[in-house]
Amino acid sequence: MEVYSERQRISNAVEVLKERQLTVGLVPTMGALHEGHLALVRRALDDNDIVVVSVFVNPTQFDNQDDLEKYPRTLKHDVALLEEVDRERILVYAPSVEDIYEGNTISQKFDFDGLEYEMEGKFRSGHFDGVGTIVKRFFEIIKPHKAYFGEKDFQQLQIIKKLVEKNNIPVAIIGCEIYRETNGLAMSSRNVRLKPEYKEVAPFIYKTLLAAKDKFGIESASEVVKWVESQFSKQDLLRLEYFIIADTNTLKPVEEKTNKKSYRAFIAVYADDIRLIDNIALN
Incomplete structure (x- = not known):
């Protein structure tokens, strides 16, 4: 080669x-x-x-x-x-x-x-x-x-x-499309730097995104954001930097949902000093 x-x-x-x-x-x-x-x-x-x-x-x-x-x-x-x-x-x-x-x-x-x-x-x-x-x-x-x-x-x-x-x-x-490890964690070169205890808890990020997607079908964007923030407040090893639901095209946070637009949830989390990002299509 x-x-x-x-x-x-x-x-x-x-x-x-x-x-x-x-x-x-x-x-x-x-x-x-x-x-x-x-x-x-x-x-x-x-x-x-x-x-x-x-x-x-x-x-x-x-x-x-x-x-x-x-x-x-x-x-x-x-x-x-x-x-x-x-x-x-x-x-x-x-x-x-x-x-x-x-x-x-x-x-x-x-x-x-x-x-x-x-x-x-x-x-x-x-x-x-x-x-x-x-x-x-x-x-x-x-x-x-x-x-x-x-x-x-x-x-x-x-x-x-x-x-x-x-x-x-x-x-x-x-x-x-995002390539994931078997536990759901979005694959990243940074993952190899995760200490064992953080590697174990990191799949919580994708699990929460999946739950947020379900909630987005029946709740407002602001309610889903508050729920995600509350879930991470209970996590000792993961620190949420942001969770945002945004318009797929403009990337601006959603104020009011409409069937005419597509939305995506974006997240950034610190696992110790390793910054992990992920996202998921919502509709």
Whole structure:
């Protein structure tokens, strides 16, 4: 399996493939790959002739320097996992910070029509500017036909769709359903850092989301929010940062339900110092 570390080399390699009329998919990751990532890669392989998997821990989307430093970096293991999926049709792009940012490691400023100010945007300053910067950079370097993102980061998915729309980038954005562990916990690279007692209690997050979905059918959004907050107040090991029921398209919190709109519940929880996010469609 070919592993590229320089943007010009991966760009040239992809250009040759496209000249042969082959379709190219992109799966952007920050590495520490798990089955959730591999599910995205398999979906991309179903849709495309070749798939580029980027492995890059992007410094500009971290508002917490400690979180950046602790983020697992396991390139050798990541490549081994990808080789088990397909040795011939996957290219890995694992650049350095210098290769991406050329000595200017700052975010571009974006306007995502307000999507960036909801939920995660209220708690992670500058995060979505960092996401927009790196994803746009990958689109410019690789020029894929399609790019694949998991719905676990649903707000990010909506923002990337907005990025493509507002910048007229010729790539189709494909959202893929959340891949979960057998206990329901949304799969994340951060899960490996959970201490045993927190790993044991973490499935409570998804269990609560499922219950909230049931309640949303018969109760108001504000009643469901209060109920979820009360459930987490009884949990000693999990600290609720936010639970929000929002319009799927605008991501703005629901004030009054209507059958004409689709809604989603979003949650962020701290298990010790590990921040876990999840979401679920409500209707």
